[in-house]
Amino acid sequence: MIPAEAFFLTPGFNGTLQQEIQQMVAEGILRGRFRAGEKLPSSRRLARHLGVSRITVTLAYTELVSSDYLAARGRSGYYVSDTAPQPTLYPADEAPRRDGVDWDRWTGRRFSRHPVATKPQDWHSYPYPFIYGQADAALFDxxxxxxxxxxxxxxxxxxxxxxxxxxxxxxxxxxxxxxxxxxxxxxxxxxxxxxxxxxxxxxxxxxxxxxxxxxxxxxxxxxxxxxxxxxxxxxxxxxxxxxxxxxxxxxxxxxxxxxxxxxxxxxxxxxxxxxxxxxxxxxxxxxxxxxxxxxxxxxxxxxxxxxxxxxxxxxxxxxxxxxxxxxxxxxxxxxxxxxxxxxxxxxxxxxxxxxxxxxxxxxxxxxxxxxxxxxLGHYDALINRLNQAYKRRRTVMDDAIRAEGLEIAGQGAFGGSSFWMRAPEGVDTDRLAADLRGQGVLIEPGRVFFAPGAGPSNHYRLAYSSIAQTRIPEGIALIAAALRRAGPNAPR
CATH class of the missing domain: 3.40.640.10 (Type I PLP-dependent aspartate aminotransferase-like (Major domain))
Structure with missing residues (x-):
């Protein structure tokens, strides 16, 4: 019998408790830890061990039966199915490995040598993400x-x-x-x-x-x-x-x-x-x-x-x-x-x-x-909602930018979702972005938008599609403070 102690919940799992239990059982079978004919813990016992409701475990077991991972045997309980998926397992080769190919010579770095904008994958965790092109889950239908x-x-x-x-x-x-x-x-x-x-x-x-x-x-x-x-x-x-x-x-x-x-x-x-x-x-x-x-x-x-x-x-x-x-x-x-x-x-x-x-x-x-x-009309309704929200955010950001004395380099006539900004001469926005990132503020340095070696270093982009309206003024104030620290010609 498979003990209940073989299962444990993982903090931060991206799904429901039922889905997590299903995944634990399926992975145990696919990795060979649970074998055909072995009995699963009762739904009551596993629920008590994991601290979840019994119906959650029962529903997970039922789904696993329908997928042929488990078989239900009357009042006897649930067992690993004789016909459950069993991938071929090969022993891992523990010998040390090294890459003996000079891939720069083979590929010529034809694709990776060209600079593109990089953005942190964990941008959601930053309190002031002025990051372009990301969606706000609060606005989506x-x-x-x-x-x-x-x-x-x-x-x-x-x-x-x-x-x-x-x-x-x-x-x-x-x-x-x-x-x-x-x-x-x-x-x-x-x-x-x-x-x-x-x-x-x-x-x-x-x-x-x-x-x-x-x-x-x-x-x-x-x-x-x-x-x-x-x-x-x-x-x-x-x-x-x-x-x-x-x-x-x-x-x-x-x-x-x-x-x-x-x-x-x-x-x-x-x-x-x-x-x-x-x-x-x-x-x-x-x-x-x-x-x-x-x-x-x-x-x-x-x-x-x-x-x-x-x-x-x-x-x-x-x-x-x-x-x-x-x-x-x-x-x-x-x-x-x-x-x-x-x-x-x-x-x-x-x-x-x-x-x-x-x-x-x-x-x-x-x-x-x-x-x-x-x-079905959902797209147009979403666009209308986005435009209303972006208009409010743009107004708040415009007011905050002007209140802090920051310079807008490009003002769009129709809307969009960002401002193109210019820092004072002598400010390197790559370094500015690194400084602000430590304070929870994400901006986009502008150098990557210009032809290599020919563009100014003092431009940056601020987007308002991914930041909550209430956080915009404080975020702009942090940018202004960082600019004041960056050089004598910065806003005071």
Whole structure:
């Protein structure tokens, strides 16, 4: 008989007590500690040992019976099933190991040498996390998301859940994007012109792979999203960084002979500047005259609470020269990893083939869950709630920033979820971030957004999507105090 003392609860387990008991039993069987035919402790005895209710243990045992880990034998109790999963176990090789391969030589560090923004995994534990791109659990619609996920798991949607779509996507989700999401940006597209991706990052990678090979001349904004620069650097493209101003990317400053231009026209990353219509028309005219493609990353268009966002650059495109990148990861939650590309059918054909060679398609269950969440109106209700909350947080942060005498370097006209900041000359925000982290404050140093070796060191980004409104003023006060310590030109 397996003694009750073989089981113990682990503090911080991510799940219910019933799930933890199920996991303990299953792991014991899978690791060979509990063998076929051995009797489990009675539900009463195990409940008394663990300090939980007897019904919790009974429900756990019942689930394990349905999964064939356990077998119930009348009044005799529960036993390890004779047909329980039994993976093959090999004896561990205890001989010392060493890595005898010079991986830097083999790989050339083609991918890891390009700098990207790093953020602490435990950011939730910090009291003042001004971290961009993270979700606030207090604002998310957990109940309706759970219901949509359960509906997508139902028998009616079994084929969507289990089938390999090959290179295709869920037609229900594609239809909703074409009929409801894209028209909000002034974009008309057919289903054949839309491809789902694993987030905007994956969409940018696919677009870059299709458009820009080794030695190809491409133009990006400076500063810009660091992940895009890393992608293009990994491809070996010839990158030209074009300085932005208060109106975003100036088309007249583009170098000659570019094959593709990457821009965040509606909401520049990271300054939040918006490219005016005149510049957009000029960019498209130059693209037509010089025969290049424009990749538009419209990553945060839903966060428009100060005034309606301008139509997308893609909406002005009459020649099919704009490849549009959208994302649900910013408006729902970053762990979703679901985005989309919108472009002419010829581009989408190549992008679809490239995606199929790498990952086929995003998981069917995720696609159908999002389709239900959108079509049932939960998405729009969530966006409305987020915009109201972000508007309040932005007002509080704006007031706190001005009260502390901090300098805003880029003021977005439509909303978004962050401020682009400038520290006094001589302040290194990498060191500032390290100092603040010890005080429970997380900021994003700005150096990584600039072209390597050419950018200032005194910029930083403050986001308000992941921090509670009540904590914003105190967090800003701590930043101001750290800046006062950092140099003589800091705010007093």
């Amino acid at each position: 957990h109940q309706n998301w759970r219901q949509c996920a359960l509906r997508a798991l139902g028998r009616r949607d079994f084929e969507v859940l289990t089938d390999d779509f090959y290179e295709r996507d869920d037609p229900m989700l594609i239809e909703y994007i074409v009929r409801n999401i894209l028209p909000r940006r002034g974009i008309a597209a057919r289903p054949e012109e839309v491809l789902l991706t694993m987030g905007a990052q994956n969409a940018l990678w696919i677009a870059a792979e299709v458009l820009a090979g080794p030695g190809e001349r491409v133009a990006i904004e400076n500063p810009c999203y660091a992940g895009l620069r890393a992608i293009l650097g990994q491809l070996g493209a010839e990158i030209h960084a074009v300085e932005v101003d208060e109106e975003g990317l100036p088309p007249a400053a583009l170098p000659d002979g570019v094959r593709a231009v990457f821009t965040t026209a509606s909401h520049h990353c990271p300054t939040n500047a918006t490219m005016p219509v005149e510049r957009r028309a000029a960019l498209l005219a130059r693209a037509a005259d010089e025969d290049f493609i424009v990749v538009e990353d419209d990553y945060e268009f839903e966060m428009s609470f100060l005034k309606p966002a301008a139509p997308a650059l893609k909406s002005l495109d009459r020649e099919g020269r704009v490849v549009y990148v959208g994302s649900f990861s910013k408006s729902l939650f970053p762990g979703l990893r679901l985005g989309y590309l919108v472009a002419s059918e010829g581009f989408i054909r190549e992008a679809r083939a490239l995606r199929a060679a790498m990952l086929r398609h995003p998981p069917g269950h995720i696609q159908r869950t999002v389709a239900y969440f959108l079509s």
